Amino acid sequence: MISQTLTYWLSEHPAIVGFRWSHAQSWGSTWSFLFTSIAFYLILSTLLHLFLAVLLRPGRAVPLGPIPALHSLAMALISATISTGILLSAAAEIRDTRWFWRGSKTPLQWLLCFPLGTRPSGRVFFWSYLFYLTRFLHMLRTIFAVLRRRRLAFFQLFNHSILTCMAFLWLEFSQSFQVLAIVLTTSVYSVVYGYRFWTAIGLPGACFPFVVSCQMVLLGCNLVCHIGVLLLHFFKGGCNGIGAWVFNSVLNGALLLLFLKFYVTMHLRKRTSGSKVASTVNKCKDE
Numbered sequence: 296m297i298s299q300t301l302t303y304w305l306s307e308h309p310a311i312v313g314f315r316w317s318h319a320q321s322w323g324s325t326w327s328f329l330f331t332s333i334a335f336y337l338i339l340s341t342l343l344h345l346f347l348a349v350l351l352r353p354g355r356a357v358p359l360g361p362i363p364a365l366h367s368l369a370m371a372l373i374s375a376t377i378s379t380g381i382l383l384s385a386a387a388e389i390r391d392t393r394w395f396w397r398g399s400k401t402p403l404q405w406l407l408c409f410p411l412g413t414r415p416s417g418r419v420f421f422w423s424y425l426f427y428l429t430r431f432l433h434m435l436r437t438i439f440a441v442l443r444r445r446r447l448a449f450f451q452l453f454n455h456s457i458l459t460c461m462a463f464l465w466l467e468f469s470q471s472f473q474v475l476a477i478v479l480t481t482s483v484y485s486v487v488y489g490y491r492f493w494t495a496i497g498l499p500g501a502c503f504p505f506v507v508s509c510q511m512v513l514l515g516c517n518l519v520c521h522i523g524v525l526l527l528h529f530f531k532g533g534c535n536g537i538g539a540w541v542f543n544s545v546l547n548g549a550l551l552l553l554f555l556k557f558y559v560t561m562h563l564r565k566r567t568s569g570s571k572v573a574s575t576v577n578k579c580k581d582e
């Protein structure tokens with residue numbers, strides 16, 4: 296009974312089955328909304344950072360209390376729900392539409408490469424739309440970082456802006472690969488935000504950069520999937536939304552390069568600080 300109830304509410308509810316991405320009916324579905332919201336996010340983050348730098352003494356932060364922990368818990372639960380919902384919905388879509396494409400694709404190939412002519416409607420795109428809306432909730436992480444008086448990183452601003460743009464393109468052009476991309480991303484997010492909630496309530500963290508490692512795994516999996524889409528497009532008759540996929544791939548490549556640069560810089564900084572500590576300890580021993 297629990298399984299049937301979950302299946303109904305996550306993949307068979309009329310609102311999910313009958314979903315249709317429409318500029319007239321779907322909130323936040325216009326290009327003007329996308330560009331305006333991203334510009335507002337960038338301007339607000341920058342102005343807030345400058346305002347606090349002038350108003351508060353260096354090192355002083357705005358107390359946020361349990362808000363970041365509650366945000367992490369909510370994002371972990373939302374991400375887990377979207378991951379489960381799109382998996383169940385993808386299974387239902389494969390069951391209902393397999394007669395149309397089974398001669399040219401396997402279910403795994405369908406997950407990577409939508410048939411040409413696919414429209415942004417139905418179960419899978421309902422969860423893709425919810426994933427797009429949650430991108431604006433992810434932006435609150437930047438606001439929390441600014442209020443805590445942490446450095447306003449270009450990578451964080453670029454990452455949130457680009458991922459929001461890509462989620463919009465998935466819907467606008469019925470882009471292939473989005474099912475696996477959402478499953479991978481929300482699965483990692485549920486773990487990462489769960490870990491952030493864990494540490495935010497005072498429980499011990501991992502002895503290695505857990506969040507960075509999860510993000511590296513996600514970027515690596517996305518890279519493998521992008522290669523799969525490219526091969527299927529050229530050898531299996533084409534994939535829907537390939538133009539948006541090319542743009543998506545360029546943005547993913549830029550994110551990967553920026554993230555690798557950030558990861559290497561952080562690693563070198565830790566090694567340098569560790570070497571200084573070891574040098575100080577040895578010097579004290581010699582004295």
